[in-house]
Amino acid sequence: MRNVLTIAGKELRSYFTSPVGWVVMGFFALLFGYFFFAHLDFFVRRSMQSAMGGGPVNVNQDMIRGVFSNATIIILFLMPMITMRTYAEEKRSGTIELLLTSPVTDIEIVLGKFFGAVGFFVALMGVTMLDMSLVFIFGNPEVMPVLTAYLGLLLMGGAFISLGLFVSSTTKNQVVAGAATFVVLLLLWVISWVGSSFGPNTAAVLSYLSITEHFDDFSKGVIDTKHALYYLSVTAFGLFLTVKSVDTERWRG
Template sequence: MKNAIIIMQRELRSYFTSTIAYTVAAFFLFICGYLFFSVLAATQEASLRYMLHNAAVTMLLIAPALTMRLVAEERRSGTIELLMTAPVTDTQVVIGKYLGSLVFFLSMLVLSLQYPIILMRLGSPEMGPMFTGFLGMFLLGAAFLAIGLVASSLTKNQIVAAIGAFAVMLLLWIVQWAAGPTATGWLPEVLRQLSVLGRFDNFVKGVVDTRDLVFFASLIGFCLFLSVRALAAVKAR
């Protein structure tokens, strides 16, 4: 664990000194701010429901941008060799890098707590759905960062990593459209289960469901496992 934390700190340092990370954060806050203000001005409603719904789409762009560098860059520049000869396991590397991206994402979310604070000063919003909305945003981000990490571990090219991650996320985003909301049978049911959007919706509405928690945990766990595998494959070569 100690090694993983050292790697996490290294990743965080590189995030906080990289222009790209700041640009991504600024882009995220700009879109969220714009959505927040326009929804508030249009509905005059003390709720983050519509804003979070729309803001979640930005995760499709933000997660690949934050993760594309993680392993791909080290493979391109060759610094991966240093990491491999260091006395750390692949699992520690993967967990450390993942936690690094997660903590950076969390700091972006912390900055977006400005919206609930504004609502609380203007009126009396319902706290429950705002809390679950942010929890949903965090879990969605955590799952997407894990997917991004897999993509980054599979290639030396950051652009390929970003596009690959984006494609997988988009697929998980829209998979329920293929199933339709009401079709019965095992295949539509499975497709619906895979949809991150449906799961995220529950959180935004104000509902926490153990099924959604298990799903996100499984998705993250599986992606981290695949990343470890990918890293091991690089090492074996």
């Protein structure tokens, strides 16, 4: 466990000692801020219409939920940049030899890298809390749906990171790792679109596999174990693949 923390700490640190972390964080803050402002603007106009006799509005339903749903898309785009270097960089520079010949197990290394990236992801979420706090300062939203949405983002982020980690472990090239991760995540995102052409059973399976289908309930303030389990099992599967990939890499040399 100490080894996992040591490696996670090193990984987390490396995000902030290289430009990558700051660039990703800056762009994330920019995009999130833009979406936040767009939704806020839209919500303010809706509220004025509501005051002049429109239907009732709810800040959780009509604004925050939209912001989180857009945040998932920003994360989809930026996540490959967070995970692409994890293994690819160490393989290219040869530092992987240090890790693989240290008295630690492959699982400890994989978990260390995973939690390092999760740590950075949590820092990204921390940035969004600056925007979110404005809603709480000037408005009066419910806290629970915001917290569950963050939980949902964290679970989804974990699933993305584990898949990105796996892709990064298969190549020495960061750009290839980033591009391939993006493709994998995007496919998982849209996999349900073609479901209906394959009949109802396939449609149900594909819809279950789709990453987006599982997020909506979290942003509504509902914690459904079915969805949590989905994200956790994708995460576990991604980590399993990474461990296996590191192991086969050893055999192939």
